Amino acid sequence: MSQLPAAVCVVDDDPSVRKALERLLKSAGFEVRTFKTAQEFLSEPFPDGPTCAILDVRLPGFSGFDVQAALAERHANVPLIFITGHGDIPMTVRAMKAGAVDFLPKPFDNQALLSAVRQAIARNSDIREQDAGVASVRERLDKLSPRERQVMELVVQGLLNKQVGHQLGVSEKTVKVHRAHAMHKMGAQSFADLVRMAGKV
Amino acid sequence: MSQRPLESDPGLRSDFLAAESETPDGVHDRARLRDMLGARLQFETLVARLSATFINLLPEQIDSQIEGGLQQVVEFLGIDRSSLGQFSEDGRELRVTHSYTMPGCEPFPRVDIAPLWPWYAEQVRSGKPMCFTRLPEELPVEAEREKEYCRQTGFRSHLALPLKVADRIIGGLGFGCFGRSYQWSDRLVANLQLVGEIFANALARQRADLALREREARFRLLSDVAPVMVWMSGRDKGCTYFNKPWLAFTGRPLASELGDGWSEGVHPGDLQACLDTYVRAFDARQEFRMEYRLRRADGEYSWVLDTGVPRLDGDGTFEGYIGSCVDITEQKRSAEETQQLRDQLARVGRCVTLGELAASIAHEVNQPLCGIVSNAQSVQRVLGKVPVDMTEVCDAVGDIVADGQRASAILGRIRALLQKSTAERSALDVDEVVHEVCRVIRSEALRRSVVMTLELARRLPRVQGDRVQLQQVVLNLMTNGMDAMDRVAPEYRELVVRSSVGETGNVTVAVTDVGKGFEGQAPHQLFKALYTTKPDSIGMGLAICKSIIDSHGGQIWASQNARWGATFSFSLPCIPEGVS
Numbered sequence: 001m002s003q004l005p006a007a008v009c010v011v012d013d014d015p016s017v018r019k020a021l022e023r024l025l026k027s028a029g030f031e032v033r034t035f036k037t038a039q040e041f042l043s044e045p046f047p048d049g050p051t052c053a054i055l056d057v058r059l060p061g062f063s064g065f066d067v068q069a070a071l072a073e074r075h076a077n078v079p080l081i082f083i084t085g086h087g088d089i090p091m092t093v094r095a096m097k098a099g100a101v102d103f104l105p106k107p108f109d110n111q112a113l114l115s116a117v118r119q120a121i122a123r124n125s126d127i128r129e130q131d132a133g134v135a136s137v138r139e140r141l142d143k144l145s146p147r148e149r150q151v152m153e154l155v156v157q158g159l160l161n162k163q164v165g166h167q168l169g170v171s172e173k174t175v176k177v178h179r180a181h182a183m184h185k186m187g188a189q190s191f192a193d194l195v196r197m198a199g200k201v
Numbered sequence: 202m203s204q205r206p207l208e209s210d211p212g213l214r215s216d217f218l219a220a221e222s223e224t225p226d227g228v229h230d231r232a233r234l235r236d237m238l239g240a241r242l243q244f245e246t247l248v249a250r251l252s253a254t255f256i257n258l259l260p261e262q263i264d265s266q267i268e269g270g271l272q273q274v275v276e277f278l279g280i281d282r283s284s285l286g287q288f289s290e291d292g293r294e295l296r297v298t299h300s301y302t303m304p305g306c307e308p309f310p311r312v313d314i315a316p317l318w319p320w321y322a323e324q325v326r327s328g329k330p331m332c333f334t335r336l337p338e339e340l341p342v343e344a345e346r347e348k349e350y351c352r353q354t355g356f357r358s359h360l361a362l363p364l365k366v367a368d369r370i371i372g373g374l375g376f377g378c379f380g381r382s383y384q385w386s387d388r389l390v391a392n393l394q395l396v397g398e399i400f401a402n403a404l405a406r407q408r409a410d411l412a413l414r415e416r417e418a419r420f421r422l423l424s425d426v427a428p429v430m431v432w433m434s435g436r437d438k439g440c441t442y443f444n445k446p447w448l449a450f451t452g453r454p455l456a457s458e459l460g461d462g463w464s465e466g467v468h469p470g471d472l473q474a475c476l477d478t479y480v481r482a483f484d485a486r487q488e489f490r491m492e493y494r495l496r497r498a499d500g501e502y503s504w505v506l507d508t509g510v511p512r513l514d515g516d517g518t519f520e521g522y523i524g525s526c527v528d529i530t531e532q533k534r535s536a537e538e539t540q541q542l543r544d545q546l547a548r549v550g551r552c553v554t555l556g557e558l559a560a561s562i563a564h565e566v567n568q569p570l571c572g573i574v575s576n577a578q579s580v581q582r583v584l585g586k587v588p589v590d591m592t593e594v595c596d597a598v599g600d601i602v603a604d605g606q607r608a609s610a611i612l613g614r615i616r617a618l619l620q621k622s623t624a625e626r627s628a629l630d631v632d633e634v635v636h637e638v639c640r641v642i643r644s645e646a647l648r649r650s651v652v653m654t655l656e657l658a659r660r661l662p663r664v665q666g667d668r669v670q671l672q673q674v675v676l677n678l679m680t681n682g683m684d685a686m687d688r689v690a691p692e693y694r695e696l697v698v699r700s701s702v703g704e705t706g707n708v709t710v711a712v713t714d715v716g717k718g719f720e721g722q723a724p725h726q727l728f729k730a731l732y733t734t735k736p737d738s739i740g741m742g743l744a745i746c747k748s749i750i751d752s753h754g755g756q757i758w759a760s761q762n763a764r765w766g767a768t769f770s771f772s773l774p775c776i777p778e779g780v781s
Contacts, residue, residue: 014572016568016572016600016603017572020571023575023600024579058564060650085563085568106571107571107575
């Protein structure tokens with residue numbers, strides 16, 4: 001679990017809406033950053049901790065969908081919640097298909113919005129965790145010697161030590177040694193652990 | 202010797218009057234001489250009295266006075282008759298117009314004597330006096346008819362003198378006797394010539410007066426059948442004449458209208474301006490035109506157009522004014538109706554435009570509503586937690602109030618554009634109008650990714666106009682500009698609004714876009730009704746704009762930009778300095 005506080009980005013050109021959202025989110029314990037335009041939002045570095053963004057579909061210059069596309073292009077991990085004064089069904093469908101967490105009409109219900117935010121933050125945290133997990137596995141993998149790596153790859157495929165030795169042209173005993181080293185370097189508590197880690201990368 | 206009454210002795214009288222040509226030595230009788238001089242004096246007194254009388258005569262008294270004068274002369278001289286004849290206008294006829302004949306004697310015939318006595322008439326015409334003591338012997342051979350007349354009637358003596366007015370022979374004055382010779386002495390002839398002059402002058406005056414009356418009668422006839430109302434005023438500005446159509450219109454008698462009486466019929470609201478215009482023009486001897494309401498015979502007021510010009514007599518002396526009035530009620534009503542229709546059309550156009558803007562207006566109102574709902578829910582939540590954070594509550598409630606007012610203001614602007622009230626003209630700052638429109642259209646521009654740039658001159662002179670209608674024009678031009686840029690890449694969409702003052706004192710507003718331009722259409726075609734390039738548009742927008750600008754006395758036009766897009770501009774006249 002991340003130690004950093006959850007930060008919500010609010011992107012809306014209307015000051016009344018920004019203020020109301022800020023009040024609501026702060027009272028729910030979130031850190032809030034507000035932006036008038038999509039450009040402003042995209043030009044600043046995203047928060048380090050778990051985050052999501054609430055944006056109006058209609059923004060000066062950029063539309064909410066443009067933001068969605070920009071984020072996808074950057075492989076940025078910021079879940080989006082759309083709010084809008086004049087949404088219609090095609091718009092909603094489009095937004096959801098592009099991966100939005102939710103699509104709320106204005107005026108929105110506070111509870112509905114908070115619920116969407118929590119859902120978005122949770123999704124974001126999960127992904128972060130996942131990302132973090134993958135990163136650490138990769139780190140450890142890099143520390144394996146080429147032989148240890150080879151052994152690990154074959155072993156997690158389900159080959160017996162004997163078969164691995166046969167494939168690599170080494171003795172079964174050598175395989176057992178490499179396997180033990182790999183398990184230790186990877187920090188796997190059990191064979192099943194090792195398989196799981198391997199599955200992440 | 203006593204003063205014998207001279208009237209009883211005609212022969213003596215003529216002798217006395219003839220005495221001038223004879224030396225006093227030829228008269229032996231002292232008493233006779235005294236009588237002769239006395240008679241001369243008496244006759245000269247008669248002539249002097251005639252002269253005095255005729256000076257002050259009114260034209261209608263002349264005829265009877267001439268006849269009276271002839272009678273006095275006939276009786277005094279003891280002759281038988283005296284006649285005055287005048288030529289007709291064309292000079293062909295000669296007729297006796299005045300005469301006195303002693304009772305029992307034959308009067309001068311009253312027919313045209315030119316065919317009757319051609320020689321005689323010719324003599325008169327050529328201005329030759331005739332003096333005959335013995336007729337018919339003294340007549341020349343060619344005077345056949347005249348001789349015949351004398352033989353038949355016993356006409357014996359005759360004196361004929363030409364009557365002249367400014368070297369023109371207008372007729373003749375004749376004196377005659379039957380059955381006896383009469384001596385026409387030089388002195389007598391001289392005196393009778395004087396009498397002739399007196400009569401001739403009087404007749405000339407009579408003719409002039411007659412000619413004047415005829416002209417006036419002709420004028421009145423013409424003026425009474427004319428379809429316009431005619432009036433005249435004298436040098437003191439008071440009115441001296443109104444024709445029948447005027448009197449029929451107002452239903453008042455002439456006496457009530459003369460002088461300043463006519464102004465009682467002018468509508469009180471127009472009276473001051475009417476009098477000011479009249480007096481100002483009058484003092485400057487200028488022509489004037491003015492419109493005012495005049496009360497009709499039925500009590501209702503009608504608009505009239507009154508035109509007056511100074512009138513001069515033959516010498517160029519200023520006599521007063523003459524003018525005419527035409528009833529322009531119909532025109533005024535038409536003009537009012539037309540303006541009303543224009544205003545209605547403009548309003549319909551506004552409704553259509555606002556309908557097109559409905560989506561963005563709804564969005565704009567939704568923003569503060571969103572704030573209100575969310576903040577109210579937040580307050581509910583805060584109130585539910587103990588202890589209540591009152592600062593938070595107050596803040597939130599403050600925001601609710603502000604957002605409510607904001608929504609109200611947005612709707613207020615929309616409502617103003619939809620109002621039904623009749624067009625009102627006031628002094629406007631065009632820059633303000635542009636700003637107001639930008640507030641309304643901001644939301645739509647945002648939606649369409651159009652950047653609005655304002656390049657407004659500061660401190661523009663004011664124009665006289667209807668705020669709502671001018672807002673409509675600017676709104677229309679700006680939405681058209683945005684429509685034209687639909688196909689332009691969003692990052693390039695720019696609408697520029699410029700205001701400026703021209704040299705001729707006009708304020709000009711120009712709206713420039715970077716859209717598709719005119720696509721081959723001539724600029725003036727764009728302002729025609731029902732012209733449109735948009736599939737779901739009626740095409741009245743620009744035509745309505747033109748109608749509004751026209752009724753404000755301005756111009757509207759369009760031009761293609763050098764690189765991309767078009768510029769639509771309109772100009773309005775400024776309120777002149779010093780006018781409130």
